[in-house]
Amino acid sequence: MAQAVSRIEREFIMKEFVENELSFELNHGQLQYAAKFKGFNEKQLHVDIDSTSSQLPDAEDNVDIFLRFRGQIMTFRTQVLERSNGSLTLAPPRSMYRDLTRAFRRVIAPSGVSIEFQLNEKVITLNYPDSERHELPQAPKVNLGFDASKIANLLASFRSKAAEYSSENKVIMFRSRTPDSLPEKLICDTGRMLVVPSPKNLGELVSDNTRDRTLLETDLQRLESESPSIYGDVRRQLTDYAGTLNGKSLLYELYCPLLFHQYVVGYLYLMQGKSGKALSKEVIEYVNEFAKVLVYSLNLNGYFEIREELPAYQDSELVDMSATGALFTQAAAGTPITLYSQLQLKIKFESRVLETRARVMRKFKDRERVYLGVRFTGLADPDFQELHKRLYGTPYEADTFNTGSDENDRQQGY
Known part of the structure; x- marks a missing residue:
């Protein structure tokens, strides 16, 4: 990397x-x-x-x-x-x-080249905020003491257990409203748990099981870098928000998204007053597991009105391209696409169309567009040679700035 x-x-x-x-x-x-x-x-x-x-x-x-x-x-x-x-x-x-990680240099918006793309699988379409993460609803692998078949009993068990960890707890759903506050927008865009203020030892409180589901300092830095028009000063905003909690004598707030496929359908909310216990690994593990069980239960009980469809090819705005990958955009309201999704691409020149599979390796957004960085995974050798010549003006040869073998070079991308 x-x-x-x-x-x-x-x-x-x-x-x-x-x-x-x-x-x-x-x-x-x-x-x-x-x-x-x-x-x-x-x-x-x-x-x-x-x-x-x-x-x-x-x-x-x-x-x-x-x-x-x-x-x-x-x-x-x-x-x-x-x-x-x-x-x-x-x-x-x-x-x-x-x-x-790219063995070939990028060409910025190459003239006369365009890309159309199609998701290679049927997608679930729901009217909820979509995040950069994707999680399938699954039955609990171990007995956690939750009865997933009855939502009312499940919620009652959450309120009882969460009361041991917090001064206040809620289950918030986005069925009839959209994210409003900064914490809500952050968990919806990222699909990750947020703690405000973030304790200095948060990295020690997350396990291998919860690390990818928790917003850490490195994630906030990435948001500031990749989406400056939305999150350019998000760490300062969170510091200011944490200051308002201190004025209310609150120790922390915890927001844990309820993730169904790529959609954040709601979240678990825990608030702890200053007289309560500090955040612990046990709390993070509990809300993480309960969130999964609750989403599984909601799906089991028919809570979601699911529509499955195979998306049509979509136009894109090409940002840059190399011989092994590309960065392009789609409208924010387009088909939700998650990291590591498999796409089918049509790379169009004036008189020729190259078709290839591609995998999404990066995803970020601004207020109007979603940016997708993809790595080509099925470009035939003659098409690769043609693309190299179109982008760089010469046939492919190992050059000064290629660092690996031909095979390694072809595997590089976003």
């Missing part, structure tokens, strides 16, 4: 390239240039291009930089601020990455 390079290390690497006049590769669409850094500061990077070509990037164009430093390939994307004879002034990178 790609790793972010720290600011201090980034500056050290840039300094090494300047002082030792090291070459790197600058990419713009299908065009590749050998280049060298001539200097940098907090506001600008100065680059000399080793090319007599007149097709240099213009101001406001995005470019990709690939550096090889001490045996590792690193990359960042930035914008051209100014172009002059044989040189470019670039904006400094906000981030740089190493240990790239």
Whole structure:
């Protein structure tokens, strides 16, 4: 997995390239240039291009930089601020990455290429918020003391047990309303449990069984990075929200989503006053297991009006593409697609259509669009060669910035 390079290390690497006049590769669409850094500061990077070509990037164009430093390939994307004879002034990178999982560079919105996609399986359609997680309703594997056949008895057992852990507890359903508060929106978008304020030892309180179902600091950082228009300062917002709880003499609130397939149909709510016990691993394990049992019981008793359909092909807006994967968007109201779903793609050129399977490896969103990063999993060799030539202008050969064998390269993607 790609790793972010720290600011201090980034500056050290840039300094090494300047002082030792090291070459790197600058990419713009299908065009590749050998280049060298001539200097940098907090506001600008100065680059000399080793090319007599007149097709240099213009101001406001995005470019990709690939550096090889001490045996590792690193990359960042930035914008051209100014172009002059044989040189470019670039904006400094906000981030740089190493240990790239993509063996082929991305081409930003390649001209004349479009993608249509279709989910390879029937989907459950419900009028509830859909999250980035997916969970099938399943009968409890062990006897937890819950009677899943009778919802009333199940809810009564929850209220009795949860009273041992909390000052107040509720089961909230989204059948007749939509998420409103920040905690509700967070658990609906992520499908993960939220504790406010998050205790410093939360990472120690989650087990292997609950870690993927709990919003941790790393998840919040990812939301800020991937969905800045929605969650750009979510950690500060949660800190402010936690401050209101402190004013009410509350120790914590816990929100545990009820996840049916990818839909958050409601949540379990526990609130603990300052005179109560601190959050424990036992509490997290209990609400996690009860949430699963309750969803199973609701489905068993016909609570959901389920519609199954095989989605039609949908148009997308292509963001970027490599020879092994692509990033594209769909409307937020489109068919809900979860991580690791299998898609069927049509990659369209002016005079040819390439068809391949693809698996969703990344998913994030802004206020209007959902972004899907996919890895191609069924592209035939002739089609792969054709795609490589269309994107990069040359047939496929092991090049400077491919780091593995042909087979390994083909397996890389988002």
